[in-house]
Amino acid sequence: MLGPSVAWYLSVSAFLFGVGALGVLLRRNPLIVLLSLEIMLNGANLALIAFSRHQGQGDGQIFALAVMAVAASEVVVGLGLIVAMNRKRITLDVDRLNTLRG
């Protein structure tokens, strides 16, 4: 097996996931939140592909493709929502969007 061991990939993946998670939790701009979310997904993707390669099976890669597809559609919807909010002159701050409070 060529290249670095799977542990390296996993640390990068964990790093990406952590950065994304912190972004989601700390930032208030929905655009950034969305970006961070994508980073988290990519972190997960990396882990999937790494394991896939480690095990020598294609399953993980197929999952990663599926995740990408989902991520893409999600971005479309999310960006669409953000643009719509902007057009309606709604402040782009996730802490202000609490209409769903019970």
Add this chain to the structure above:
Amino acid sequence: MTTLLIVVPLAAALVLWLLPLDRVSAAALALLAALAEVGLWIQLLIRFDWNERGLQFEQRRSWFSDLHVSYHVGVYAFSVWLIGLAVVVMAATIAYAVWVGRERARMYFGLMLFLTGAIVGVFAAQDLLLFYAFFEAMLIPLYVLVGVWGGPARMGATLKFVIYTMAGSLLMLASVIVYGLSQGTFDLVDIGASSSDWVFLGFVAAFAIKAPLFPFHGWLRDAYTESSPEVAAVLSGVVSKAAAYGFLRIAIAKFPGPTEDFRTPILVLAAVGLVYGSLLAFRAPDLRGVIAYSSLAQMGLITLGLFAANDLGFDGSVLQMVNHGLISATLFLLAGMVERRATTGELGRLGGMARGRPLLATVLMTTGIIALAVPFSTAFAGEFLILAGVFQQGWGWAVVGAAAIVLAAMYILRVISAVLHREPGTAVTDAALDLRPAELGIVVPLVACLLALSAWPAAISGHAFSRDEATRSVSQEFR
């Protein structure tokens, strides 16, 4: 054949929901689908082989193979009659809705047809999970039908109905899962008998709420009086029978031991419900209240017959399920027609409607007379068999039953005279017309079914179970 019976109404519902039909064509399509369903059922009736034992028109496709869950449908002899009851009553209620002209026609008729398919599915399902799925699918449209098209207090009625049935459904789901997993299959035909009391009680609780049995009938009064008449007709005529069917097909057939152990408490509940419902029906101030509580009493009677757990009781119960389904559906529809004319169902404000309205009087009188189980009517035949069956478990049950039948005579006669006789009540004006031809077209077929059954109740009671010729016993048919 069986699948067709399930799919036709579902497909029609889908068409109604998807295509932007106008009011009239939506109603026409719904009616057509309902009648086609009746036609299909008649086909089933003709092609059913009454001498054959066991399941017929069976279809099985694996669904989750590792759990042994499959799409497995088929009909036993008694299911044929219950399916018949369902499709006939649904056709009549849909026709009534067409005649009344419900708001948001596409949605409404779609729901009614979906309900039809689900009910037929309940009666045909031969897999526990499938049964559960159809059972739930049957409840969803009902929530909407009661909650959206009901009377002024419909929200409370729906809430109660939902909470009660949800509680029952969850218990049933737990029982289904435990039972299926412990037996290694969910197939109702292959699955072995169980002796687990808790699983049995889970099923019984779900069915007792749905039937309803005393004291699980908290939802009954509101749901039957606040929903529109045709939905009340479906609720008490058909949906309650799904619960009785569940008792027969699952609780009794699959749990012989617990059935034996819990027979006395269940019989007590059924008998109490019978007397209690009759007494409250005697006191109820409005037309639909009386029918609602009489429904409670009748379900108690049917349960008595089922848990008598002998041939007389089984045959009588199946017959009585069909009888009561037809009777209460007819009565609810008639109540709806009376309420449309008088704007109220309060017995104190009705009266004198027989004068100048011979058709209404004749139809209501005939149905009422059959409802009070006058000897020679099919309801009498059913009650006679049930009580003869439960008599063999102990004399006391039948004595209670006989007393309740006298009470039934009292409350039905009270309703008949309160609506038809004496001087016209304050709510009855000359503008209240006799039944129109269309309304006759809706209720007369139901009454005709009842009269035909009165001439030959053995059509059902003698063809409900295919019997072992040697012992002439039904006990082994689906165990």
Add this chain to the structure above:
Amino acid sequence: MTVGAWICLLSPLAGALLITLAGTRISRRTAGYLSTGSVAVAFGGAITSFIGLLGKNGEERDHVSTAWTWLSGGSYRSGFEILVDPLSVMMMLIVSGVGFLIVAYSIGYMDGDKEERRYFAYMALFVFSMLLLVQGGNFLLLLAGWGMVGLSSYLLIGFWHERPSAIAGAKKAFVMNAIGDATMALAFFLIILYTGTLSFDHVFNIVQNGDSGISNSTPINLIALGLLGGAVAKSAQLPLQTWLPDAMEGPTPVSALIHAATMVTAGVYLIVRTHVIFEAAPKVEELAAGLGAGTLLLAGLIALVQTDIKRVIAYSTMSQIGYMFLGVGLGAYANGMFHLMTHAFFKALLFMAAGLVIHALHGEQDIRRMGGLRTLMPRTYLAFLVGGLALVGIFPFSGFFSKDSILAAAMDHGWYGYVLWVAGLAGAFLTGIYTARLFFLVFWGEPSAFVQEHFHKPKRDVVGISLAAPVAALAVLAAIAGWIQFAPLWHPIETWLQTVAEPLVSPAGWQEAVSSVLAVVLGAAGIGVAWLLYGARTRRVPRLAFAQRTLEHKFWFDELYDALFYRPSIRIARGLGRFVENPLIFGSGRELGQETRALGGLLGRAQTGLLRTYALAIASSVAVLALVFVVVR
């Protein structure tokens, strides 16, 4: 022969259905003709069956014809079948024959009523039900006919449904009868439990052979009691007698048909039909006789003070059926059936004559306002006289032959029989008084002011003929029909019924003679007393306030039942509604809803609406889960 019987059974049903379906397409008069015609066809069918049976030997006069299996459950099954044997044919002849006359009479009586069609449909339905009752080939069909008869009597009593009293009377009759149906049904359950069948032959054989434990004293006594319950309910005997007087709210021909000639005698038929069971339970059979004796005295006493012309006759009906019960309860089946037949004639006659009086007086039924009708309605007067004399049992009218033979049978039954015999004789005396009282008050004396004002003569058109002809026919029958059987000399009815029900008693000649003489003397004495009080009016009617009040309240049976059953059940229903249904069950739903909502509100607080809280919650949950997984490993 069985074809005739089927025609007899189904023709009135067809008539009823035809009238119902035709609705307003046929005239009211046509409906009357249809109904009468269908009953006439039934009578024809009954005669064919009768002739058919005559041509057979005694042993072969028993035919069952099954059309289809009516009801089956488990191994039990009952066919829709009719039984043609001497007993059922005799009843068929009475029911359809008298029924025909009464329906024909109705054409005149109901003329001009707005809902004549409904009336005639009901009448035909009633005749069908009654025929079903007597022809039913097994216990179940007997019960079916039993219930249908109760139903059609409900419909007919409540025919004038705007009157609250008519509706109340109809309901009372139905519920009382339903009680009888219920006890009968319970008896049948017992029979099924022990024999597994409800066919007459099988059950009687098993009872006679004592197989399967049915003949042990408890079950057989309970079965007989259940049957007796049905019989006393239908025949208005103690203790279920209270409905009959209230049933007089129906049109008069209805009273004649149902409450005199046919329906109320069904109890007698039942006992004769199931005499095998009663004989196996002798105590219950004696109870039946005792109830009959009690009723005949009670009804005779109450009849003394009634003021409504129909109610007097109604009480006399109860009293006469008491005689029949007395007879069949002692095993004198043929005598009981014979009295049933003659009673059908003379009681229908009395009712229809009373109907003529009521008709002529614009619906007035209070005998205190009548009087002096002898000169105004001479033919009715004559008919009433014949009917009255037959009722009292004066030689040579029909009541003499049938009633006295019952009394004679009572003498042949030990000390118990003598007690009943004395009661029967006392009843004969009472019969004399109340019949003559009615007769004198209505027809003798001077026409009262009310009569002079309201009297109108029926015209001689179809209406008049339809009113008069059946009365005349019945008057002839009431006068001479008794000669069919003259106990000491010839007894064709006894021979005819021999194969069905062999009598248990055979009174000697001297017993017959003593009973006859005493009964006639006492009846005549009763008439004499009435003559002094109401005819010649030489004596004042004695005033006994308490006795009078007791009789006018019919021994307080209504009040008693009201207090014992009706009120408590209403109170229980109300109490259940107030203390169980509303707070516990109905309310439980409400509570449940509120609780659920409260719980929802509580959980709703977790729903901050802030995206980042959710994310944090998810992240921390995942962290905790991961920790748990690691630690648990």
